[in-house]
Amino acid sequence: MTSPAFLKPARAVTPMAFVRAIAKGYERYGMDPAEALKSAQITPRELARPGARVTAAQFEALSEHAMQELDDEALGWFSRRLPWGSYGMLCRASLTSPDLGVAIKRWCRHHRLLTEDIGLALEVAGGVATLRITENRPLDEAFREFCLVTSLRFMHGYMCWAIDSRISLRNATFPFTAPPHRDAYAPMFTPEVRFDAPQATISFDERYLALPLQRDERALRTMLKRALPLTILQYRRDRLLGQRVRELLRSRAAEASTAEALAGLLNVSGRTLHRQLHEEGTSLQTLKNEVRHELAVEQLRRTNRPIKQVALAVGFRNEKSFSRAFLQWTGYAPRDFRQQGPSS
Incomplete structure (x- = not known):
């Protein structure tokens, strides 16, 4: 060798x-x-x-x-x-x-x-x-x-x-x-x-x-x-990229608000970011939705914050779009989820 x-x-x-x-x-x-x-x-x-x-x-x-x-x-x-x-x-x-x-x-x-x-x-x-x-x-x-x-x-x-x-x-x-x-x-x-x-x-x-x-x-x-x-x-793909993106979306959401900003934090181009995530079988939007879902569940379970505040905290512009997305994720409206406390 x-x-x-x-x-x-x-x-x-x-x-x-x-x-x-x-x-x-x-x-x-x-x-x-x-x-x-x-x-x-x-x-x-x-x-x-x-x-x-x-x-x-x-x-x-x-x-x-x-x-x-x-x-x-x-x-x-x-x-x-x-x-x-x-x-x-x-x-x-x-x-x-x-x-x-x-x-x-x-x-x-x-x-x-x-x-x-x-x-x-x-x-x-x-x-x-x-x-x-x-x-x-x-x-x-x-x-x-x-x-x-x-x-x-x-x-x-x-x-x-x-x-x-x-x-x-x-x-x-x-x-x-x-x-x-x-x-x-x-x-x-x-x-x-x-x-x-x-x-x-x-x-x-x-x-x-x-x-x-x-x-x-x-x-x-x-x-x-x-x-x-x-x-x-020569190894341009990082098989942990999806996990690193997920972490940044959770811990530095304000800095990672766009694909370009997120790519900058990862020291890759926006095009490379999208391509590598695609190779891992995921996408930036999918990861954003997963993180928003996780954060929303945490907020609804552990706090008494109004639904509107939870919506804004996890990245939605208004309560209506948040409620619609949360229903798609869990099958529950946010208020019903909070009241019934089902596992996500």
Whole structure:
């Protein structure tokens, strides 16, 4: 299995520091990286330039060549080799999981069979899932940054591929000083990156863990024929988008009064918002109706506010249109619902 393309192709944005880390892997095994560098069209002069960058395609070609030539998918990071196919084995071992949470736990457990130099663990608290790396032995400083970054990228990329969805990260942390190429971290992970942290971590919404896997063995074989497609930017659909829209409609209704305003809060275009909701089998109007229904039921059950005030509070212009909609939702007029107290 080849390495993930770290960033968008065509632009030279992948730090040369990562290329030099691969060259250090060759040095560890007493081998010459010349052919690998040539396959990626990286000259020795470029390799020596401190602030140089390479494209994702160059980095992918270099990684694939190096992993096969060294027969080490860890590229020299660990105390023993991870033979060619090791990460493919991790993917296959997790593929039959019923949901993403189980898949991640299997990945973490099986990773220990490959190396004990680092440990991966999933923690969940307060609605946030965190994937954490524990360094069980000191990693060579020549490899440490590249090892921790790549290990999290592999994991994040596999997660996105497995559920066929972009997984938006809340934050990422790293246990080293911010490198000169720190600007590359936002495209790789999230703008919310913190350095000099206790451990390397990525955090995301816990609800992704409940999503079912969308891939099968055939899809896995196709994926493993090329670079592990963990370029996160290609996953434009977020399978939790509907839930995120619902939350904003409940908690920030005044700011999310139009599709354009809501799209702005989600950092997508209005067209993208409608398209992705359609792909999830819903629509903005459907979600608005669901939220209005939920809020109306809460208001009618828990308060004594006049029906007109309830109507305005949940987004209707007048009591008449609210009563008509509520009757369609529940089969009851708002006053009858309040008096009888039926379950919705």
